[in-house]
Amino acid sequence: MSQTNQKHSEHRLPSPVANPENKAFLEAAQKDELLIKYCNSCKESHYYPRTICPHCGSDDTTWIKSAGLGEIYSYTVMRRGVEVPFAMAYVKLQEGISMLTHLTNCDFDSIRVGQKVRVVFQETQDGQKTHLFEPI
């Protein structure tokens, strides 16, 4: 499957659009911090962040800082389309939740499910930062 031996994504990341529910998350990313939501009622984390816990329905949710460590649950290298290649993945964090992301700083042809990764932050098209992951 190797037409490429790419290490970095050529994909210029589009920016997320802020709203009242994700404002804290996006502001933390500008400081290279990855926040996730934690529910004080059912003691579970969730992702994507939202006001009311999707696991138990409680509104007693709070932001916690993720260690930013996890492993690749699944991935794909997009090889056709606009601004390819790029490596999309679900990364499962130590905190137990999986998040959609990109992989960077790696050979796209040697990515493996189960690989250990850590969070890094990269600028989007208009200078905001957003999270990606790189192999450890």
Next chain:
Amino acid sequence: MSSAANKYDACIAGIYEHPLRVAPDHTVAQLHAEVARGALLDAGLTLDDVDGYFCAGDAPGMGPVSMADYLGLKKLRYLDSTDTGGSSYLTHVNHAARAIAAGQCKVALITLAGRPKSEGSSGTQVRSQWASAPDFAFEKPYSPAPLNTYAMCAMRHMYEFGTTSEQLAWIKVAASHHAQHNPNAALKDVLTVDDVLNSPMIADPLHRADCCVVTDSGGALVVVHPDIAKTLKKPVVTMMGAGETTKGQMGGKVDLTYSGLAWAAPLAFKEAKLTPEQIRYASIYDSFTITVLIQLEDLGFCKKGEGGKFVEGGQLISGKGKLAFNTDGGGLCNNHPANRGGMTKVIEAVRQLRGEAHPAVQVPNLEFALASGIGGALGTRHGASVLIMGRLQ
């Protein structure tokens, strides 16, 4: 026929698939109208008979409000614009059947049409309609297109169960064997496993030939009360069971190895009082080869993780394998109108039950058929819908 076959007291009396695959000189509304007219003619009914109307997000303007006016529907007393992407039209059949059984309408028209081919859409693009979703801020930076989210499902399935690209390719090979007999099919060449594997990699591990076609086109269905169906000339196809649900990322507890059909299919089989072993023809939603493989497991045709072994060696080829699927060529080779394949899944299942499929692919003496749908994106969030139909003897 058992009483179970009349459970909903509703029948599919009219079907029509638009013959065009590229329609740059049509409007979307016009395509809706042409398929509506075609399905009503097939049933032996007219627009004046319609008192229930169903359409989804492909319909222009205000959906049923715009389209009912455009079509000139004057007797409407039941409307449904449920939109679960490509699975919408199976869900519409289910809802229409329940509405007819409840006395809410007697002749329900369901239409689909679109022009993604002429408008330059492809599976590598982020879908604009996802922009208002609450999760979009957390996905937009990563450009989730339909194709790459399905590819991640394939990658995980391969990791957990040892599924291979060769096994996925057999699904396309079977579809291509059927499409050679369909003069309207977008792709009519018979493919080999090597043809699929040698096509360009689009999103690992999915090749170009693992993907469905992008087509302008449309289709329509007419669901009626049995009293009306019995007065019409076509063989009567009855609704027997249905199930529908949605599945997403479940608050971050992502599992890409199964679809919502794992929950919806048992409901449909229970209602129909049938088991997967009794189904000899199935229209399986086929946006990508992996979509088919995961559904075959979730529908109960084989155990979870054994879909690869189930499909290899041509087991989905009509007249050769153990389960005939998508005998029109499916979305993989024939038609995936408006990027929404659910409509054509129902249409070919009805053709099979009526004995109107191409003789080269018709399953003889078919009593029951299943149609399934996945709408949205399997790897992020999707609607899942399944119908089980029977032929009135």
